[in-house]
Amino acid sequence: FEAAICGQLGCLEVDDQVAAVKYAVAEGLADPERVGIMGWSYGGYLSAMCLAKAPDVFSCAVAGAPVTSWDGYDTHYTERYCGGTPESNPAAYDDSSVMKHVDNIEGDLLLVHGLMDENVHFRHTARLTQAMVESQKPYELLCFPKERHSPRKLEDRTYMEQQVFSFLERVLKLRGGARTR
Secondary structure (H helix, E strand, O other): OHHHHOOOOOOHHHHHHHHHHHHHHHOOOOOOOOOEEEEEOHHHHHHHHHHHHOOOOOOEEEEEOOOOOHHHOOHHHHHHHOOOOOOOOHHHHHHOOHHHHHHHOOOEEEEEEEOOOOOOOOHHHHHHHHHHHHOOOOOEEEEEOOOOOOOOOHHHHHHHHHHHHHHHHHHOOOOOOOOOO
8 A cells, every 4th residue: 555655645545535435325324415534643634635635525524633735744754655855756745735635625624633743743734724714715623732643631532522523413414404515
């Protein structure tokens, strides 16, 4: 899988998620009008990319501590998966950036991030929110000022899970009524 995604982050993985949703819908396991995706860290990146690159499939996304542009992440990781540096392979970095695809977002997006995150710095979420503002796209933001890469304190974790559930319940119309886009 690592070799397959090298130089094209956010492509094969999105296709994989789309295929899984289409299978679940075809088998009667999922309502195609109520498909959400949630992930953290790389999963947060993938959730945002799925919302941006497959707006006809995903109604909403919860992106926790997402990497939004690989030029701002750990070089040991990005040089391996982007096939070089931002200077040597700029297309791979540009194409894999969530910001490049913001204009395609149609569904609801909840961003969750700890402000003390030392793995995926809050700068990633800040850059994405700025791109959303510039594209006039709505989003919701849930910040944890005293948390790092993910909420660890029970109170913060419980609060986060309640907020995520409320978001999903509201945007996917989980309690009666049809979802409208």
